Amino acid sequence: MxxxxxxxxxxxxxxxxxxxxxxxxxxxxxxxxxxxxxxxxxxxxxxxxxxxxxxxxxxxxxLPFDVARLQQDYQALKEHRLLLNSRLQRLEAIEAENDRLRSLLSATGYTPDEVLLAEVVQVNVDPYSRTLLINRGTVEGVYEGQAVLDANGLLGQVVRSGVFRSTVALITDSSQAIPVMSVRSGLHVLAYGTGQGNALTVPFLEPTANLREGDVLVTSGLGQRFPKGYPVARVTQVVSSLEESFLRVTALPLAQLDSISELLLLWPAKPVVPSDISPKQDPSSG
Amino acid sequence: MVRIGYAGKRWWVIALSFFLALCFSVMELGPMWALWAPDWISLVLIYWCLAVPMRVGVGVGWTMGLLLDVATFGLIGRLALTKALIAYIAQRFALRLRAFPVWQQACAVFLLLGMEALIITLLALMMGESDAGRPGRWVAVLIGAVLWPVIFISLRRMRRWARLP
Incomplete structure (x- = not known):
């Protein structure tokens, strides 16, 4: 033995x-x-x-247990679809106009991005880390660094992709920083995740920076990780004090980060090239 | 090694139990349970190291740890290290631990799982991971030790059915 x-x-x-x-x-x-x-x-x-x-x-x-509730849901969805359709009509006209103007400017054409619906499998409820496990992997073509959205805005990015599962870090995770720009002023800044609560912060802004409460921040496409133009957050607080040499800016994510069940994986239609963000086109998108 | 002694023994039962433990480890139990889920692989590994130390030991532990690393998208090599250490200690004290009553074994299992959790926490701190000090890990250690009698009895039944020594 x-x-x-x-x-x-x-x-x-x-x-x-x-x-x-x-x-x-x-x-x-x-x-x-x-x-x-x-x-x-x-x-x-x-x-x-x-x-x-x-x-x-x-x-x-x-299984459909509650017929009354299903009918109610169906009615609500129908009304919502009507509302969205009316908005879509307006958007289509704007899109067509935008395409025409772009071709006039001989800029690169616009093709819609591809998306895929994913479901959340597991939520990391740890106070300092904001990550999710989703039910899509490399089989569906998920790659590390891919942008993840919900219906309202940017959620985060894929940090690890397995065959059937991937890990997504939310924009509020303390390891995340997103290049964004203010829609109103066109100011380019970096929004950092705080890892605490549902908030982003924009550090190192001079007191004269053109950023106000209520400004909507969208992805700027700089850094070539996130495609340009997706809404990220709304500025909720801009505090300037004499003791500090920088502004204290807090922004609230537009995506519903506290109640995520479904999310969208995004494949940009074309790689974000630096010429796309030349100063000539900035006013048109700002 | 005497070959004849192994005839009619269902060694594949060990592989099956490890496969089931892997499945349990990656199973979707909802966000709250996932945090407290005990380490099934460690429990099964400790059992086989005590029961058949000449067959299951450091090599098996390391391999299972590596598979778990891959299956849970963790840092590759971390669980392989802790599982190899658990297997080494359990194998070393197999003869002594086997003579203990089940509740005393549960105490030993608690120490082994606690040691693993401590190593994982230290490595996570070294790597600067944000969830290094999550308290759920220690709850999982306690749950694992409490579950030991169940694991022990069911795996012993499995072992006797498979006519393993």
Missing amino acids: TYGIGRSRTRFVVLALLSLVLMGLDTYTDSLKQTRPIVGLIVVPVHLVAMIPALILTQANA
């Missing part, structure tokens, strides 16, 4: 060193990023089996 204590000790030391090397590689280089999807294929059956209980539960929930 001997199973080699000494042998298992050397094996442990070797494997421990190997794990440390792997951790170092994963943290400081991208070399494991390419192997991750391949190794991920091994655990695909695990994810498939683990999905079964949730599938059964959602199927059971989807």
